[in-house]
Each structure stands twice: as structure tokens, then as C-alpha cells.
Amino acid sequence: MDQAQNVVDPGTLSPRAVSLRQHWDVLPGTVLTAIGERTGRIDRVVPAETGYSSHIAATLDTERGRIFVKGMRDRDGLARTQQTEAAVNPHVSSIGPRLLWRVVTDGWDVLGFAHTEGRTADFGQSSGDLPLVVATMAELARISAPGPDLPSAEDRWSGYTDRQTDAALLRGDSLLHTDWHHTNLLVTPDHRMHVVDWAMAARGPVWIDPACWVVWLVYSGHPAQEAERWAAKVRSWSAAPDGALDVFSSVLARYWQDIGANHPNTMTYRLRDAAAAWAAHRHARA
Template sequence: MTANPVAGDLAGLSPSAVSLRGSWDDLPATVVAAIESHVGPVERVEPARDGYSSHVAATVSSGRCRVFVKGLRTDHPAAVAQGCEVSVNPFVVPLGPRLLWRVEADGWDVLGFEHLEGRRAEYRAGSGDLPLVAGAMTELGSVAGRKAPVPRAEQRWAPYLTGPAQERMVRGDSLLHTDWHHTNMLVTPGGQVRLVDWATATRGAAWIDPACWVVWLVYAGNTPHTAERCASLVPAWGAAEPAVLDAFAEVLARYWRYVAEHHPNRMTGELRDASERWAAYRRSPGPVRP
């Protein structure tokens, strides 16, 4: 199968899916100067521990502020994700960090976001973070994102949908995050979950986000049944017909199979396996649904 990735699609990343990340020193002096026009002279750069889909990602401190900076070279196919983050930002604040500025110079596209204090969410079974993430997902479901200029679900997953019925199945006007990796969920000291990395924001049926979350939960070690119990904390999940979830589990299995085949590494292989375990669970005769 040949796929043409749309904006923010993981399949558009590097062959290893880990090799994009460089260092602050990769930025031309002209770009650093443009950044410093917004933040003042940079005094400290703390590279991000997580993620791989930006050439530069770091918390930058100056004498007057701290900001989170992420950037890509404009000649890389994944650079279109920068535009997606810019477009969706007005719709997701304060659930996501506020975009403060954008620098486009010397072959680079760099975004500066408000710095958020928080830790990565824990997805293991029984974690107290799971209902917090479900709460954030529910809150996102109430965001009026009908006019958000992001890809639609039938575009996003087009290579993995089997026909018009499945295209209709995923259509909707809910604003979706879709990348529910635990490192994109920051638990603040006050116990709130803030969502970062909106590069794969999508508009579609509201149940898609909890369905995408199921794969990440299985990847984290949960059984499909336990993962679905977590997803059931999100009202949109209960609004989906079982047959629709059955079909979308197969769509995600095809998607992650493609990613693992074309961008092989341990993470993509384990996500492929997690998606296939969920799809097999949905196919099993008479599973007990949460």
C-alpha cells in the first residue's frame, strides 16, 4: 500500500522516527538573534527529554522569561506540522500552552510557547493519572473547534480507510489531539493535565480521541479490556456504536502496521503490536464491553 501522509502524520517523519532531534547549536546565528528579539539574551538551554519530531526542542531561559522552543528546518516534510500547531493554538488555550511567537528565518521555522511546569503522565493500570487524562480529553471535547483549519479525519487516515462507509464513520467537527503519548500529557503541580504537541490535530468524530488513546494504553502495558475501561471515562466513547469501534480498531492497526514497516524501531513495532492486540480483542466473540 502506498500512502501520502498529510500534515502531522507520523508516517511523514524520518526513517528511524528518532533522528530528527539535533541541538540548539544547529540553529544559525540569525535564527538565535530572532529568538532573542522575543525573549532577550539566552542564558540557559535545557534540551527536551522527550519527543523526536522536531529538529530543536528545548526550554530556553533568559533574564526575563522561560519559554519552550521547538523548530524544524523548512525543507523537511514534517515542517508542515508547525503550521498545524499555529493554526490550532487559539482554539486549545488554556488546555494547551499558549503560542507566544513564531520565527521564520534562514531556512528554519521556530515556535515559542509558554513554559509549563509538569511531569509526564503515568499510563500504567491503576494510575491516578488515567482519570485526569480522561478529564482533559472530555474537556477538549467541549472546545468549539468547528472552524479550526486542521486536517479532517477522512483525510488524515485516508490510506487506511476501506471505502465511503468508513470515511463517513470518522467524519465530524470535534477538535481532536490524536497523539496521546504519555509524554504529551503534562500533569501540573495542581493536578491538571495540559496537552502539548498539537502537530497531529485533526477534526473528526468525537470518539476518535479515546479510540487513539486505547492503543497508547495497550502500548503502556494495559490489557485491551482495561484500556477500554479507561476510554469509557470519556463520554464520547459511549456514543460510538460498537461496530464503529470495531472498524476503527482495524484502521489504526493498518496505520501502525504501515508506520512500523516504513519507519522501523522498537517504539513503532510495539505500537503496531498494541494496535493489533486491540483489533484482535474487538474481533473476539462476545468481549465484555466497558
């Protein structure tokens, strides 16, 4: 094969370039009418600046106030994450914006949330937001997973374990967020943290969330050892049975490698490298 054919234009690898986002105007009239019945007149639509998985994500200024809307075309099972968000929402009202309504019609599944006024969290090494994340995770750790329909950590990750027996480590009944991207955490002007984007929520052992956070911290520039030091401030980190974090670091390294291969972009590549760095750190000292 011609070498040139293998060269990927870096422009096509930016998360923006692979974003699934569409313009508000793609929503059919039936969906807009159903949304309007909940919101009253819509005066302004401001597309979300961060994230890229939802087909529609925007802040709306409406007759009844400001809301945040997130919509997916209900095709090929793509919108099943909307069900996860809807199922989890009533259980996390202490740490996240409330779901106000859901519209499922004409091929679309749209969620309307209370709008959180705030900025996205900063995971930088000297950021004052890191203790807030620790406190937020501690609060989440107290919440049990709702209903049997929530995806399980075991289902998501057992395919990435070395040994069948390791899959048992992924069983648990805590509610997990798992997607600790800094843009999924909003810091309000009164310095509270709201966790959004529960699309990847799962049921599993409580130590999984701080473990997932390690990868996002390394991605944000922390050396693996320092990232672990932050994660270890979350009490549930120490609930991990012996060897579980070693196993899970390898699981995440394979998982993110897979995600990078199937969704190539600069962000997934950096996450792949961050997860590999954490696994290497753990296994170097094991």
C-alpha cells in the same frame, strides 16, 4: 541474499537512534537573532528529554522568563505540523501552554510556548493520572475544530478502511489531538494536566480521541479490555455509531503497521503490536 544482511542491530531501532533532534547550535544566526528579539538574552538551553520528531526542542531560561521552544527545518513540507500547532493553540489555552510567538525565517519554523512546570503523565495500570486524562479529554471534547485548514481524520485514515463507505465514519467537526503518547501530557505540581504537541491535531468525530488513547494504554501495558474500560469513561466514547469502533480499531491496526514499516523502531513496533491487539480484542467479541 545473505541472511546476515537482514539482521537489524537493535541499537539502531531505539527511538533515540532515529530521533530527528539536533543541537541548538545548528540554528543559523538569523534565527537566533529573531528568537532573541522575543526572549531577550538566553542564559540556558536545556534540550527536551522526551519526544524526537522536532529538529529542535528545548527549554530556554531567558531574560524574560522560562519558555519551551520547538523548531523544524522548513524543508520538504516537514514544518507543516508547526502550522497545525499554531492554528490550534488559541483554541486549547484551557488545557495547554500558550503559544507566545512564532519565528519563520532562514529555512526554520520555530514556535515559542509558555513553559509548563511539571512531569510527564504515567499511563501505568495503577496510575492516578488516568482519571486526569479522562477529564482532560472531556474538556477537549467541548472544543470545535478551528478553520478549514486543519487536516481531517478522514484524510489521515480513510486509506486504511476496508470499504469506501466506512470513510464516512471518520467525518466530524471536533478538534482531535490524536497523539496520546504519555509524554505529550504534563502534570503540574497542582495536579492539572497540560496537553502539548498538537502537531498531529485533526478535525473529526469526537470519539476518535478516546479510541486513539486505547492504543497508547495497551502500549503502556494495559490489557485491551481494561484499556477500553478507561477510554469508555470519556463520555464522547459512547458517541461512536454502531460498529465504528470495530472499524476504527482495524484502521489503527493498519495505520500503525504502516508507521512501523516506514519508521522502524522499537516504539513504532510496540504501537503496531498494541493496535493489533486492540483490533483482535474487538473482532473476537464482534
